[in-house]
Every structure is written in structure tokens, then in C-alpha cells.
Amino acid sequence: MIDINIEKRLKGYSGAGTLKIKHQFAPGSITTIHGPSGAGKTTLLKIIAGLTKADAGKISVNDITWLDTNSKINLSPQARRVGFVFQDYALFPTMFVMQHMEYATTDTAWINKLLHLGKLETLITHKPHQLSGGQQQRLAILRALAIKPKIILMDEPFSALDRAMKAELIIDLRSVFSELKATVLIVTHNPDELVSIANDDLYIAGI
Amino acid sequence: MDLSPIWLTLKLAAITTVLLLMVGLPLAWWLSKSRSVFKLIVEALITMPLVLPPSVLGFYLLLAFSPRYGVAKWLQETFDVQLVFSFKGLVVASVIYSLPFMIGPIKSALQQLPQSLAQASYTLGKTEWQTFKSVLLPSIKPSLATALVLTFAHTLGEFGVVLMIGGNIPNVTRVASIAVYDSVERMDYASANSYSFILIALTFVMVTGVFVFNKYQAKSPLE
Numbered sequence: 001m002i003d004i005n006i007e008k009r010l011k012g013y014s015g016a017g018t019l020k021i022k023h024q025f026a027p028g029s030i031t032t033i034h035g036p037s038g039a040g041k042t043t044l045l046k047i048i049a050g051l052t053k054a055d056a057g058k059i060s061v062n063d064i065t066w067l068d069t070n071s072k073i074n075l076s077p078q079a080r081r082v083g084f085v086f087q088d089y090a091l092f093p094t095m096f097v098m099q100h101m102e103y104a105t106t107d108t109a110w111i112n113k114l115l116h117l118g119k120l121e122t123l124i125t126h127k128p129h130q131l132s133g134g135q136q137q138r139l140a141i142l143r144a145l146a147i148k149p150k151i152i153l154m155d156e157p158f159s160a161l162d163r164a165m166k167a168e169l170i171i172d173l174r175s176v177f178s179e180l181k182a183t184v185l186i187v188t189h190n191p192d193e194l195v196s197i198a199n200d201d202l203y204i205a206g207i
Numbered sequence: 208m209d210l211s212p213i214w215l216t217l218k219l220a221a222i223t224t225v226l227l228l229m230v231g232l233p234l235a236w237w238l239s240k241s242r243s244v245f246k247l248i249v250e251a252l253i254t255m256p257l258v259l260p261p262s263v264l265g266f267y268l269l270l271a272f273s274p275r276y277g278v279a280k281w282l283q284e285t286f287d288v289q290l291v292f293s294f295k296g297l298v299v300a301s302v303i304y305s306l307p308f309m310i311g312p313i314k315s316a317l318q319q320l321p322q323s324l325a326q327a328s329y330t331l332g333k334t335e336w337q338t339f340k341s342v343l344l345p346s347i348k349p350s351l352a353t354a355l356v357l358t359f360a361h362t363l364g365e366f367g368v369v370l371m372i373g374g375n376i377p378n379v380t381r382v383a384s385i386a387v388y389d390s391v392e393r394m395d396y397a398s399a400n401s402y403s404f405i406l407i408a409l410t411f412v413m414v415t416g417v418f419v420f421n422k423y424q425a426k427s428p429l430e
Binding site: 046049050051076077078080081082083084086088090091092093094095103104143144146147 | 321323324326327328329330331332333334341342345346348
């Protein structure tokens with residue numbers, strides 16, 4: 001169970017405002033997060049991951065406090081170890097595909113399984129700039145899954161994939177999510193395309 | 208022709224570059240991470256040698272290196288180390304003088320990297336140091352090469368500061384640029400020409416080298 005009740009002042013495209021989120025994410029649930037641009041969807045994911053600090057509030061995960069601004073508790077991103085898929089992929093420019101995976105984990109069986117799932121087995125000696133947009137995005141997803149996270153935060157993870165690849169990958173990912181018993185939050189502009197796997201939805205109205 | 212000023216110059220440039228790499232990397236990383244008034248002041252101080260007349264820097268270093276006061280006195284009394292009119296003094300002065308050439312390219316390259324690169328590494332459980340070593344540093348290799356070459360080349364061309372704190376002592380402080388000046392003073396134009404030509408050739412080879420190294424990154428060596 002992820003229990004969130006946070007506030008964060010945002011400077012958005014349409015002026016300043018406050019992002020307020022109070023939500024509980026059930027264990028093992030897959031939640032789509034949507035809303036207008038600049039509403040704070042990415043900020044919410046980064047606050048959960050510990051990459052951005054909330055101005056006020058609490059986050060607890062399975063009754064362990066990750067953030068409590070009153071008692072100044074704020075676990076580091078390293079301690080939270082969420083699987084994070086960045087909107088800009090955040091691939092390491094000098095690392096090969098295989099090195100990305102090996103940087104995250106030493107479990108070679110798991111690496112091979114993920115590479116097969118992402119259809120990148122034949123591209124392990126390629127660097128990010130040698131990959132297509134869709135391949136880069138899949139590598140970003142695989143790298144996040146490599147650490148076997150219990151919480152997976154994905155920021156528009158399928159935007160560069162073609163329809164067929166997206167449909168296939170989503171089905172495969174569902175089985176990985178359930179194998180990991182992970183709680184998944186997916187920011188998307190098209191919640192409809194995830195309706196087959198999502199079981200919760202959070203709309204962020206904006207500031 | 209006496210080649211000792213050339214060897215002394217190369218030795219000074221090499222030692223300065225190695226020391227500045229050790230000092231400059233952590234300093235540039237620290238400066239690139241966030242902005243504060245304190246950091247701006249530190250950055251301004253580091254940049255000063257870029258715009259100050261070398262004689263001004265040399266004058267204050269001469270005072271600072273005086274064995275009668277402060278740190279220089281302590282160094283003299285404790286370790287019998289004299290900074291003024293010595294090679295060690297030249298090294299210290301060169302490190303200060305060339306600091307902006309090492310810090311500048313590295314800092315701006317680190318700042319241009321997307322924040323998400325380091326963040327991705329943190330979410331994978333990696334420490335700041337692991338992230339710097341494995342992700343950030345390899346990503347700025349072209350700028351690192353630029354910084355190393357600029358630092359080395361700038362130290363080769365150092366003149367005013369050396370003259371102020373080192374003088375013109377053969378095999379100790381008489382570097383190539385001083386030897387050129389000294390040769391001209393003595394009307395020995397042949398030696399001045401030889402020293403000058405060697406400096407031009409060395410600098411040209413180094414700058415071309417970094418151009419070639421950075422060719423595929425499509426970046427100017429001066430970035």
C-alpha cells in the first residue's frame with residue numbers, strides 16, 4: 001500500500017499553483033495517471049521516487065515512512081529503489097544496451113529474460129544513439145525493471161512505440177508486474193490504451 | 208641551443224595538469240550541482256585569473272609566498288619549502304593561474320547533461336560517487352579532453368606570473384616563455400626563434416589532437 005498526502009508548489013506554464021495529491025495505491029495495483037500538461041504528473045512521480053522534495057506531507061509504503069516533512073524524514077532515492085522510467089528515457093550515452101542492464105543488476109538470467117521481452121537481445125552491443133526511438137524507450141523500461149522493484153513509476157513509457165509493439169509489450173509487462181508483485185503508476189495521455197491492464201485511475205486536474 | 212627551458216616547461220605543464228585534474232574534477236562537480244551565492248563567489252574567484260593581468264596575480268602571489276608571513280612562513284619553517292623563486296612556487300602559481308581552464312569546460316559540460324541521467328542512476332541504487340564515475344564522467348569525455356589540453360597549453364604559455372614569482376633561474380624557473388624574452392633581451396634572435404617555434408609546434412599538435420579526438424562528438428574543442 002502506498003499512502004500519499006503531499007503538497008508541492010509548482011511554477012507551471014499557466015502561472016504558479018499548488019499540486020495537492022491525496023491517494024492510496026493498493027498493493028499490486030496498476031494505476032494510470034492523467035491530466036493536462038503542467039499539472040504535476042511528472043512531479044508526483046519524482047516526489048514518490050525521492051528525486052523532488054514535497055513542500056509538505058507524508059508518503060508511506062507498506063507502513064514504512066518514506067517522507068514526513070513534519071518529522072523531517074526523507075528517504076534517499078537509493079533507499080527507495082523504485083523502478084523509474086523517465087519521459088526522456090535518461091539512457092546513459094556511453095553505455096551499451098547490455099551495460100545499462102549490468103549497471104542495474106548482476107542477475108544475468110533476469111537480464112536475458114527482460115532483453116527477450118523488450119526484443120533487444122540482438123542489440124546488446126549498441127549504444128543509445130544507435131537505437132531507434134522505440135528501442136530506446138524499451139531499454140529505459142527494461143533498465144527500470146532490472147532492479148526488480150516493488151514500485152514502478154513510468155512517465156509516458158509507450159509514447160514512442162508503434163501500436164502493435166505497444167499492445168504486445170503491455171501484455172508482456174503485465175506478467176512481469178505480477179511476477180514482481182509490483183505496484184505500478186503509469187503517467188499517460190491515453191489512459192484508454194491501458195484500460196486492459198489498469199485497475200485504478202488518478203486524474204490530476206492541474207493548477 | 209639549451210633545451211632545458213623546454214623540458215622545464217613541459218614538466219611544469221604536466222605537473223600542473225595532473226594536479227588540476229585532481230583539484231578541478233571535484234570542484235567542477237560541486238559547482239555544477241546547484242547555485243548558491245557562496246558558489247557564485249567561489250566561481251568568480253576561480254575565474255579571476257582569466258581576466259586579471261598576470262602581473263597583478265604574480266604580485267599578490269609574490270607577497271603570499273613571502274617566507275616572512277603566514278602559510279609560506281609555516282612551510283619554510285616546518286618543511287624547509289620555499290615557494291618564491293622556486294619550481295614548487297611555479298607549480299602552485301600555475302595551478303591557480305590555470306584553474307579556470309580546467310574548471311570551465313568540465314563544469315559547463317556537467318551542467319548541460321540532463322538531470323535525469325544522475326536521477327536514473329540514483330533510482331538504480333547507485334551512490335553519487337558511483338554515478339559520477341560511471342555515468343557523468345564518461346558522458347563528458349570530450350570536454351574533459353578539452354580541459355586537459357587547454358590547461359596544459361595555457362601553462363606552456365605562462366609568462367607574467369612566472370616572471371613575477373620565479374624570475375629567470377636556469378633549470379629552476381627559466382621556462383620557455385621566459386627564455387624567449389631573455390634571448391631577445393640578449394639580441395640572440397636565433398634562440399628566441401627556436402624556443403618560439405617549438406612552443407608553436409607543441410601547441411598546434413595539441414589543439415589539433417583534441418579536434419581530432421572530439422571529431423565525432425561534433426563539438427568545438429573550445430566548448
